[in-house]
Amino acid sequence: MGxxxxxxxxxxxxxxxxVGLSVSGELVCELADRPTSQERPRHAExxxxxxxxxxxEAAVGWDxxxxxxxxxxxxxxxxxxxxxxxxxxxxxxxxxxxxxxxTLQALALPARIAEPELQVAAxxxxxxxxxxxxxxxxxxxxxxxxxxxPPQQLVAALAADGAPSIAVGDGALIFRKELESGxxxxxxxxxxxxxxxxxxxxxxxxxxxxxxxxxxxxHYVREPDAEISLQARKESK
Amino acid sequence: xxxxxxxxxxxxxxxCAAVLAGDGSILSNVISSQSIHDRYxxxxxxxxxxxxxxxxxxxxxxxxAQADLTLGxxxxxxxxxxxxxxxxxxxxxxxxKAIAAARSLxxxxxxxxxxxxxxxxxxxxxxxxxxICLIASGGHTLLARVEDHSSFVTLGETLDDAxxxxxxxxxxxxxxxxxxxxxxxxxxxxxxxxxxxxPTARNVKGCDFSFAGVKTALLYAIRxxxxxxxxxxxxxxxxxxxxxxxEALTDRLSRALEADGGDRVAIGGGVAANGPLREQVxxxxxxxxxxxxxLCTDNAAMIASAARFLPDCSHQAALxxxxxxxxxxx
Ligand SMILES: [Zn+2]
Numbered sequence: 001m002g003x004x005x006x007x008x009x010x011x012x013x014x015x016x017x018x019v020g021l022s023v024s025g026e027l028v029c030e031l032a033d034r035p036t037s038q039e040r041p042r043h044a045e046x047x048x049x050x051x052x053x054x055x056x057e058a059a060v061g062w063d064x065x066x067x068x069x070x071x072x073x074x075x076x077x078x079x080x081x082x083x084x085x086x087x088x089x090x091x092x093x094x095x096x097x098x099x100x101x102x103t104l105q106a107l108a109l110p111a112r113i114a115e116p117e118l119q120v121a122a123x124x125x126x127x128x129x130x131x132x133x134x135x136x137x138x139x140x141x142x143x144x145x146x147x148x149x150p151p152q153q154l155v156a157a158l159a160a161d162g163a164p165s166i167a168v169g170d171g172a173l174i175f176r177k178e179l180e181s182g183x184x185x186x187x188x189x190x191x192x193x194x195x196x197x198x199x200x201x202x203x204x205x206x207x208x209x210x211x212x213x214x215x216x217x218x219h220y221v222r223e224p225d226a227e228i229s230l231q232a233r234k235e236s237k
Numbered sequence: 238x239x240x241x242x243x244x245x246x247x248x249x250x251x252x253c254a255a256v257l258a259g260d261g262s263i264l265s266n267v268i269s270s271q272s273i274h275d276r277y278x279x280x281x282x283x284x285x286x287x288x289x290x291x292x293x294x295x296x297x298x299x300x301x302a303q304a305d306l307t308l309g310x311x312x313x314x315x316x317x318x319x320x321x322x323x324x325x326x327x328x329x330x331x332x333x334k335a336i337a338a339a340r341s342l343x344x345x346x347x348x349x350x351x352x353x354x355x356x357x358x359x360x361x362x363x364x365x366x367x368x369i370c371l372i373a374s375g376g377h378t379l380l381a382r383v384e385d386h387s388s389f390v391t392l393g394e395t396l397d398d399a400x401x402x403x404x405x406x407x408x409x410x411x412x413x414x415x416x417x418x419x420x421x422x423x424x425x426x427x428x429x430x431x432x433x434x435x436p437t438a439r440n441v442k443g444c445d446f447s448f449a450g451v452k453t454a455l456l457y458a459i460r461x462x463x464x465x466x467x468x469x470x471x472x473x474x475x476x477x478x479x480x481x482x483x484e485a486l487t488d489r490l491s492r493a494l495e496a497d498g499g500d501r502v503a504i505g506g507g508v509a510a511n512g513p514l515r516e517q518v519x520x521x522x523x524x525x526x527x528x529x530x531x532l533c534t535d536n537a538a539m540i541a542s543a544a545r546f547l548p549d550c551s552h553q554a555a556l557x558x559x560x561x562x563x564x565x566x567x
Contacts, residue, residue: 044327044559048338052556062339077283078324081290085328088294089335093308217291224283230276 006060007067008051008090009201012043012083013075013103013218014124014170019050020198021058025206029054030198043082051090063094069205071103071196073219074132074146075124080218088216097210101201102219104134104146104169109200111168111193112136119143119160121184123171131171132221133157148221151175155182168193240312241304243336244541245297247329248321248349249376250274250285251534252292256304257541259312262360264304266538268531269296278415279405280375286324293332300537308340315544317537318346319561321376326560334558343549346558347540350377353505354389355543356532364503364526369493371518373486374506374535375401375416376563380444380493383503386546392493393444400482400508403448407455407478411471422511425479428472433458435481437488444493451481479513487517500524509533 010019017033031054033046055062070087073080091098108122117138124132126148135144135158149157154175158165159182166185173194176186187193223231239259246253252269269292274280301307316333319326337344353372357364370381370389378400381389398406401418408417413424435454438447455478459467467474490502503526504518510530518525532539550558 044330045557047331048334048556049553052338062341077286078327081286081324081328082331084290085293085331086335088290089332090339092294092297092332093336093339220287224281224287226277226281226284 006065007069007202007205008054008065009069009101009198009205010047010051010083010086011071011101011103011106011196011201012041012047012079013071013073014079014196015041016196017041017043017046017050018071018196018198018201019047019054020202021054021060022202022206023058023060027199027202028058032198034195041076041079043079047082047086062090065090065094065096067097067099067205067210069099069101069201069208070216071106071201072100072216073103074126074148074221075103076127077220080220084216084218098216099205099208099210100216101204101208102134102146103196104132106200106204107169107196108134108136109203110197111166114193115166117164119163119165121158121165121167121172123154123167123169123175123179125170125174131175133171135160135165138163146219146221151178154178155184158182158184170194241306241310242313242315242541242544243297243300243308243311244315244347244537244544245293245329245333246317246349246352246535246537246540247289247293247325248317248319249325249535250280250288251536252289252296253535253537254293254296254300255537255541256300256306256311257359257538257545260360261358261363261542261545263538264306265300266531266536267296267300267303268536275415278409280322282322282324285322286328289325289328293328297332308336311340311342313343313345313544313549315345315347315540317349317352317540318558319349320563321349323560323562326562330558330560334555337555344555344558345544345547346550347543347547350379351389351543352539354381354383355386355546356505356528356539357503357526358386358545359528359532359538359542367499368501368503368526369490369497369499371486371490371502371504371509372506373400373504373508375399375405377506378446380489382493382497393446393489395446395448396441397447397449398452400446400448400486401506403452403482404479404508406452407475410455410459411475418507418511421475421479422513424472425476428474428476430476430480432470432473433477435477437481437485439488444489444496446485446489448482448485451478451485479511483511483514483517486514487521490518491521494521494523503527505533507534
């Protein structure tokens with residue numbers, strides 16, 4: 001970790017704007033703007049301001065950052081692009097490393113640390129009545145790949161071969177009934193395990209491999225609607 | 238005079254970056270076009286936004302390399318804030334803000350239409366205000382009175398489709414590929430512009446435009462001729478249709494000049510790359526300025542040119558800058 005002393009990591013894949021800053025592997029500042037479910041996300045307005053605030057609190061300058069970590073989703077398309085564009089700009093400005101961080105992996109990390117015996121599912125709100133899901137076995141292996149999933153298929157997709165399992169994330173709160181009916185535990189609504197944390201982003205950014213600055217591609221999971229209808233038209237011909 | 242400006246423009250489907258010297262001359266003007274949209278028959282906003290994310294960083298690198306400058310030698314960063322496709326704009330705005338913040342450079346937020354006006358201020362042949370400016374593209378059609386370098390007064394706008402949209406829709410009716418403007422112009426070159434008498438919306442008052450009538454007229458002409466006859470007369474249809482759009486544009490330009498008492502005109506926007514329009518504007522017999530074709534279509538040099546005459550955002554405003562979509566108030 002001595003190679004990457006100062007790491008700025010952020011995520012805009014969910015409604016929240018989450019920023020973390022770590023120095024030599026230690027979290028020094030964590031800031032977040034978390035809109036209520038009635039409010040619109042404020043990624044464009046908040047992201048750089050929160051980054052600068054974190055730098056100021058840690059008395060670190062933009063030119064002292066060694067690595068930028070960006071949450072690449074899955075999540076809302078617009079949020080993902082604001083994060084990726086910001087990361088690309090920051091990396092390009094000072095010629096520093098850019099790394100991609102999985103939003104679902106970061107979401108699952110605190111629960112995996114708190115409950116090391118359990119299989120942990122990260123369940124994000126994917127809108128359109130669906131969830132973005134992924135899951136990790138206690139041995140650290142990802143056992144369910146990132147995907148969009150309708151509620152009626154959640155339990156089948158996240159089944160843990162009889163092992164006990166918990167689910168965290170804003171999607172887990174929305175689909176609590178479906179998950180619990182399938183034997184997947186969901187922590188109380190007020191649990192911090194449901195929130196994406198700056199610390200987890202920094203931790204994953206520190207251990208991930210750098211991407212090419214111009215090649216940070218969000219993990220959209222879904223095709224654009226125009227592509228879906230074009231394929232449908234081709235198939236119906 | 239300040240130093241070089243780096244500008245970014247991503248309001249539609251072109252990923253653009255440019256560097257303008259402090260005196261308004263172009264050091265580089267990179268336009269990365271997304272040919273991908275042809276297969277959908279039009280620009281798909283979500284796909285445009287995805288491609289900007291992949292094309293913009295290399296475009297900025299090329300713009301700096303071609304200008305033979307590093308970011309350390311740039312004085313200000315300018316970016317198109319709107320109007321345009323919101324997802325596309327946000328990529329440019331996000332990246333420009335980040336570069337400006339990380340390099341402690343002032344950021345200038347530029348209105349896309351002011352950018353088209355400012356294409357006329359680019360050296361070595363800057364056209365000085367006051368003048369009447371016609372901006373016509375796939376997204377906008379408006380007439381503006383330009384009194385100074387930093388603003389314009391809208392004299393008229395389209396009541397329905399933009400001129401470029403009318404070109405695209407007409408092209409589609411004639412089975413031409415997207416983008417329709419250049420394809421229709423090429424087909425029209427071999428046709429008779431007087432063959433069909435398409436309407437130019439002269440009854441629309443003042444300096445406003447309407448292209449719904451000419452579009453419907455073409456639709457009816459195609460229906461009445463029948464498939465066989467249409468196939469034989471496609472070039473005539475294209476030429477007459479183009480003629481009607483160009484006439485509508487130059488007619489309003491004349492009206493604006495008359496009402497305003499001025500004798501200086503300039504044009505901008507993608508439709509300003511249309512050959513017959515350029516010829517007919519020159520034929521108006523007034524002092525006209527027509528930028529090079531690659532400065533009429535969307536580009537970042539025009540955004541940098543506008544920025545030369547605009548104030549910097551405050552530090553907090555730069556960090557929080559958001560894009561505004563088409564149809565939103567500035
Ligand atoms: Zn334009």
